[in-house]
Amino acid sequence: MTNHVAKENGQTKESSKFFNLKEMPHIVKALDRNQKFHSDILQAIGNTPLVKLTRIPKSEGIKCEMYAKCEFLNPGGSVKDRIAHRMVLDAEERGVLKPGKSVIIEPTSGNTGIGLALAAAVKGYRCIIVLPEKMSDEKVNTLLALGAEIVRTPTEAPSESPESNISVAHRMATEIPDAVVLDQYNNPCNPLAHYDGTAEEILWSLDDAVDMVVLGTGTSGTVSGVAHKVKERCPRCVVVGVDPYGSILAQPEELNQSDVQTYEVEGIGYDFLPRTLDRTVIDKWVKTDDAVSLPMAQRLIKEEGLLCGGSSGSAMWGALQAARELKEGQKCVVLLPDNIRNYMTKFISDPWMEARHFQPVVDKKIWWWDTPVSEELAAPVGSVPLGSSPAQALAALAPAAPLLTVLADDGSIAGVFTADNARRRLANLSGSTSEDLEKFIVKKFYKVDLAENPTLGLVSRILDIAPFVVVVKKDTVSNVQKAVGVITSSDLLGHISKAQYKNGTN
Ligand code: PMP
Numbered sequence: 001m002t003n004h005v006a007k008e009n010g011q012t013k014e015s016s017k018f019f020n021l022k023e024m025p026h027i028v029k030a031l032d033r034n035q036k037f038h039s040d041i042l043q044a045i046g047n048t049p050l051v052k053l054t055r056i057p058k059s060e061g062i063k064c065e066m067y068a069k070c071e072f073l074n075p076g077g078s079v080k081d082r083i084a085h086r087m088v089l090d091a092e093e094r095g096v097l098k099p100g101k102s103v104i105i106e107p108t109s110g111n112t113g114i115g116l117a118l119a120a121a122v123k124g125y126r127c128i129i130v131l132p133e134k135m136s137d138e139k140v141n142t143l144l145a146l147g148a149e150i151v152r153t154p155t156e157a158p159s160e161s162p163e164s165n166i167s168v169a170h171r172m173a174t175e176i177p178d179a180v181v182l183d184q185y186n187n188p189c190n191p192l193a194h195y196d197g198t199a200e201e202i203l204w205s206l207d208d209a210v211d212m213v214v215l216g217t218g219t220s221g222t223v224s225g226v227a228h229k230v231k232e233r234c235p236r237c238v239v240v241g242v243d244p245y246g247s248i249l250a251q252p253e254e255l256n257q258s259d260v261q262t263y264e265v266e267g268i269g270y271d272f273l274p275r276t277l278d279r280t281v282i283d284k285w286v287k288t289d290d291a292v293s294l295p296m297a298q299r300l301i302k303e304e305g306l307l308c309g310g311s312s313g314s315a316m317w318g319a320l321q322a323a324r325e326l327k328e329g330q331k332c333v334v335l336l337p338d339n340i341r342n343y344m345t346k347f348i349s350d351p352w353m354e355a356r357h358f359q360p361v362v363d364k365k366i367w368w369w370d371t372p373v374s375e376e377l378a379a380p381v382g383s384v385p386l387g388s389s390p391a392q393a394l395a396a397l398a399p400a401a402p403l404l405t406v407l408a409d410d411g412s413i414a415g416v417f418t419a420d421n422a423r424r425r426l427a428n429l430s431g432s433t434s435e436d437l438e439k440f441i442v443k444k445f446y447k448v449d450l451a452e453n454p455t456l457g458l459v460s461r462i463l464d465i466a467p468f469v470v471v472v473k474k475d476t477v478s479n480v481q482k483a484v485g486v487i488t489s490s491d492l493l494g495h496i497s498k499a500q501y502k503n504g505t506n
Helices: 002-008 055-059 080-093 111-123 137-145 165-175 189-205 221-233 290-304 310-325 350-355 390-396 419-428 456-463 489-503
Strands: 050-052 065-070 103-107 126-132 149-153 212-216 238-244 284-288 331-336 382-385 404-407 413-417 447-449 469-474 481-487
Touching (some): 050 189, 103 165, 111 126, 126 165, 212 310, 382 390, 413 469, 413 481, 447 456
Parallel strands (some): 126 149
8 A cells, every 4th residue: 555655656665664673672582502403303392481471470379489491382283292202212213113113102181291202203102191071172173283193082981990001001001012001100211301391491590599389180290200319409499389170190199989070270289199190209298279270370471471281280280379478589490291283172262161051151241141941942862771772762863953962770861862973973083883882972061050040141151162052950959950951042032032922122
């Protein structure tokens, strides 16, 4: 536009010229003179920035200085790139992993898988990653993009059961020629990568003057490796482990079945003690849950500009509890393990947070938004017992119905059966209709309980991210949640337009 005007006038106007960059005020950062380029992306793992936190500690009344170790800036997006690379190098050196021949198989919550798939892509290994259903689709898509093969296992399977990702990976390794499980739960290179790398970097950044380090615990390789090095060089430093309720890492002696609960935060917490955990070097434990972790991860993003994941929120929340005892001038480091990318459709999405009651439903100020869901709104839904075959369930699924509920013996909903999921199982997981129906059902689906007075607004928010919402009601005698029906977008639209007509509202 400006160029056009300039030509018409027959002279060049100042505003149409490119900027005189040479004459402008310059802000030039000191160059890293050590490294001009990397021979491959694996060489860029580690040396992550340590960033001083400004807004959150201040608003929480913390007196000490707080720093974030930004592990989410590793090339694969997490702290686990470090151990993946280290385990591969070690296994190659020992001759266990043979370039061009070996197949890497690993059970993981995703990030070690991404680190291994990254190393496998660069080095040309076949890589099979076995991960529980709970882990995000974003992780799966990243793994697939890196050329890894994926096997999913049920989230609720206890680690020692044959269905767990750990058992499945080890079983597959006996069946696939030249398969190697590097085994992050037992491999000394897991804590060693942090002893040699992560901890050295933290200590160097703060001139060995660290008063507290706070880390989430999964395999616990990060906390154990960091703690061992920090205690050698800075014995007064307090090491804090952060563990979700539902995990036994913090207090194994208190394990009992009623404590076991599931949680949304990925990558931390286990139902067994990995060999890579050394509890003797952990001075304090803080227990966390989703309700505090996920909003804190959102705050790290919004208030500090740190594009991290859910377990970073757990670590930060734990750090805020523990750092209260530190005084002005003391230094607390919190490690942020992974990247926002893994959770774009999860805690980063407001409807996802609202559907799980982690934050209030947004107020849209629309006339029907706060109307309670009524029983009549839910379209009737068919059901089959869990003992049915997939073929029986398929036959029972009416052409227009989005789903069937699959009922356990006590009448509770074991899961839902949808044509979409059945097709996916048959197409992608080489499943067969002779398998148990349980393998074909979706256990995690969106539901609203009439006893909790859900609103049409909540249902609409859920329909932003899911094709249907199952309406349930708790049976007062048996205390079991029973299905009342299902709501889709067309059910909701029909209901609203009928109400509009009746009320004369528009
Ligand atoms: N956060 C996330 C997101 C992770 O993937 C992991 C690794 N499982 C951790 C924290 C915990 O790290 P570690 O396994 O070293 O305890």
